Amino acid sequence: MKPAVRIAITGAAGNIGYAAAFRISAGGMLGTDQPIILQLVEIEPALQALKGVEMELLDCAFPLLENVITTSDIETGFKDTDYALLVGSKPRTKGMERSDLLGDNGKIFGPQGRAINNHASRNVKVLVIGNPANTNALIAMNNAPDLSPSQFSSMMRLDHNRALNQLSLKTGSKIADITRLTVWGNHSLTQYPDISHCRIDGQDATSVVDISWYKETFIPNVQNRGAEIISARGASSAASAASAAIDHMRNWIFGTPEDDWTSMGIPSAGDYGITEGLMYSFPVRCKNGSYEVVHDLHMDDFSTEKTKITEKELLEERDAVKALL
Amino acid sequence: MKPAVRIAITGAAGNIGYAAAFRISAGGMLGTDQPIILQLVEIEPALQALKGVEMELLDCAFPLLENVITTSDIETGFKDTDYALLVGSKPRTKGMERSDLLGDNGKIFGPQGRAINNHASRNVKVLVIGNPANTNALIAMNNAPDLSPSQFSSMMRLDHNRALNQLSLKTGSKIADITRLTVWGNHSLTQYPDISHCRIDGQDATSVVDISWYKETFIPNVQNRGAEIISARGASSAASAASAAIDHMRNWIFGTPEDDWTSMGIPSAGDYGITEGLMYSFPVRCKNGSYEVVHDLHMDDFSTEKTKITEKELLEERDAVKALL
Numbered sequence: 001m002k003p004a005v006r007i008a009i010t011g012a013a014g015n016i017g018y019a020a021a022f023r024i025s026a027g028g029m030l031g032t033d034q035p036i037i038l039q040l041v042e043i044e045p046a047l048q049a050l051k052g053v054e055m056e057l058l059d060c061a062f063p064l065l066e067n068v069i070t071t072s073d074i075e076t077g078f079k080d081t082d083y084a085l086l087v088g089s090k091p092r093t094k095g096m097e098r099s100d101l102l103g104d105n106g107k108i109f110g111p112q113g114r115a116i117n118n119h120a121s122r123n124v125k126v127l128v129i130g131n132p133a134n135t136n137a138l139i140a141m142n143n144a145p146d147l148s149p150s151q152f153s154s155m156m157r158l159d160h161n162r163a164l165n166q167l168s169l170k171t172g173s174k175i176a177d178i179t180r181l182t183v184w185g186n187h188s189l190t191q192y193p194d195i196s197h198c199r200i201d202g203q204d205a206t207s208v209v210d211i212s213w214y215k216e217t218f219i220p221n222v223q224n225r226g227a228e229i230i231s232a233r234g235a236s237s238a239a240s241a242a243s244a245a246i247d248h249m250r251n252w253i254f255g256t257p258e259d260d261w262t263s264m265g266i267p268s269a270g271d272y273g274i275t276e277g278l279m280y281s282f283p284v285r286c287k288n289g290s291y292e293v294v295h296d297l298h299m300d301d302f303s304t305e306k307t308k309i310t311e312k313e314l315l316e317e318r319d320a321v322k323a324l325l
Numbered sequence: 326m327k328p329a330v331r332i333a334i335t336g337a338a339g340n341i342g343y344a345a346a347f348r349i350s351a352g353g354m355l356g357t358d359q360p361i362i363l364q365l366v367e368i369e370p371a372l373q374a375l376k377g378v379e380m381e382l383l384d385c386a387f388p389l390l391e392n393v394i395t396t397s398d399i400e401t402g403f404k405d406t407d408y409a410l411l412v413g414s415k416p417r418t419k420g421m422e423r424s425d426l427l428g429d430n431g432k433i434f435g436p437q438g439r440a441i442n443n444h445a446s447r448n449v450k451v452l453v454i455g456n457p458a459n460t461n462a463l464i465a466m467n468n469a470p471d472l473s474p475s476q477f478s479s480m481m482r483l484d485h486n487r488a489l490n491q492l493s494l495k496t497g498s499k500i501a502d503i504t505r506l507t508v509w510g511n512h513s514l515t516q517y518p519d520i521s522h523c524r525i526d527g528q529d530a531t532s533v534v535d536i537s538w539y540k541e542t543f544i545p546n547v548q549n550r551g552a553e554i555i556s557a558r559g560a561s562s563a564a565s566a567a568s569a570a571i572d573h574m575r576n577w578i579f580g581t582p583e584d585d586w587t588s589m590g591i592p593s594a595g596d597y598g599i600t601e602g603l604m605y606s607f608p609v610r611c612k613n614g615s616y617e618v619v620h621d622l623h624m625d626d627f628s629t630e631k632t633k634i635t636e637k638e639l640l641e642e643r644d645a646v647k648a649l650l
Binding site: 018019021022023026028048049051052053055056057058059060061062063066158160161162164165168169174175176225228229232233234235237238239240242243244246247 | 343344346347348351353373374376377378380381382383384385386387388391483485486487489490493494499500501550553554557558559560562563564565567568569571
């Protein structure tokens with residue numbers, strides 16, 4: 001049996017953390033031959049509920065789950081961790097001022113970045129799920145100077161998967177037959193789900209679906225899917241967000257399929273004209289635990305404009321938190 | 326790719342159904358090479374929430390999930406289904422009269438048994454999870470005269486897994502090194518978690534743990550674990566119950582490991598002196614999609630007494646619903 005690896009999850013008593021913890025413990029993220037230790041982090045008032053999550057995890061008698069640590073102390077939570085899923089956050093709510101967003105999330109992701117910097121495994125891979133995910137990841141990354149920026153990412157996979165689903169429903173094609181989709185930019189309403197280079201059953205997606213459906217229905221549907229889920233469920237996406245986090249980590253660790261890529265929020269190196277250092281979603285291929293941006297995709301005027309709109313929003317978010325960077 | 330199999334889940338918008346649906350769709354029950362069609366059943370008032378569950382399932386872009394059907398019509402829900410997980414029920418609550426228990430669950434499991442009888446695959450495997458699980462399974466089974474009683478089972482695996490966890494915590498042994506545990510009887514406070522034949526790290530469990538701990542701490546802890554979870558979480562076991570359901574089905578379909586067995590609620594054939602036809606949990610070995618009771622285990626006076634206590638409760642439950650059988 002391999003030695004156990006450590007997986008930290010913050011906000012672990014919340015609905016996304018709860019859904020993720022059980023799938024991960026069953027081997028859904030790292031495979032059924034990889035023992036794990038879960039390091040579950042919550043704020044003080046949620047520790048009682050977190051104890052309940054721990055009890056249920058143990059009650060599953062998962063053969064792979066060697067230990068569960070529950071704590072409100074982030075240094076303990078991130079100690080030696082190989083993977084960190086940062087779920088807990090204060091998302092921006094209606095009427096909230098930018099300065100509040102700054103203050104609330106700075107208090108969470110600045111210290112978490114420093115704790116990861118000082119206590120996690122030197123090879124830690126960090127995925128930020130809690131919203132505003134891109135800018136929270138930017139804060140964490142900038143507070144971890146001893147680690148490589150390439151160890152920090154933010155989640156766009158839920159948007160990517162939602163876009164795959166919309167294309168599958170529209171065309172009747174299987175998910176596995178839809179490749180080379182990209183969701184660019186921010187995990188927000190400005191995101192740009194791009195089918196310019198997408199293949200459906202071996203054909204160009206742009207020749208399979210109507211371009212007005214693409215622009216007027218598909219793009220807004222993907223952008224607004226989160227609100228649609230809330231309206232149907234009376235609760236925000238939980239198990240689908242957890243599933244996307246697992247997909248993101250699996251691809252990052254084990255690679256993307258040949259002839260395909262995925263969408264990940266990563267620190268921009270200036271590709272496609274996007275401001276360097278911004279946590280922005282690009283098309284990436286993964287191999288041997290690393291990602292690489294897919295280069296040289298042709299960007300038409302529509303795509304360029306869309307990628308700029310979402311960049312502008314991320315620049316504004318970055319400016320709002322610049323004291324924390 | 327194999328042809329898709331159909332999995333019906335009732336009460337699919339509830340917390341157990343929600344936790345089960347995503348793990349099953351990721352391949353957690355039937356493996357990552359088996360496409361599936363989910364047939365999600367809910368009562369009318371929960372159909373809106375169920376729509377949200379369907380949307381989230383589709384948003385996961387699971388390559389194995391070929392289709393999701395949502396319905397409040399049980400004939401549609403069980404049509405051609407290969408597996409049925411019956412989660413939705415009216416459990417007995419404090420102060421509830423037996424006649425209410427009878428009426429409420431009869432209204433659910435009588436018709437469901439008939440719908441399964443008339444519409445499901447002829448090889449359907451049914452697992453009842455909704456409480457009182459054993460007697461609900463008894464009702465369903467007795468309303469499906471065209472199917473073999475051996476196609477109906479009730480879930481004891483959560484109790485079994487909880488018992489494994491208690492032994493692991495006590496002895497420091499790994500879950501995988503604890504075998505031949507049995508939980509007998511009813512999924513209720515009278516259940517009998519039995520370590521008489523259990524092996525821990527190759528030794529007799531009864532020589533590893535103190536017999537007074539076994540009788541005074543272990544047995545009541547396992548029996549009362551459900552209430553302990555509710556008190557910690559403020560909600561009843563959900564993901565651990567879903568996980569146990571998946572374990573139960575996996576073992577039933579793919580077999581139990583060599584030199585081990587599991588606990589399943591099954592129609593008694595009179596083994597160990599338990600009244601024939603009662604839905605009672607026995608130690609079983611599974612192979613090629615069938616189970617077989619483990620015979621010839623020595624039962625000491627303590628074990629015999631405990632198995633009789635839980636049988637007595639099940640006889641009373643059966644008498645209370647006899648009009649439905």
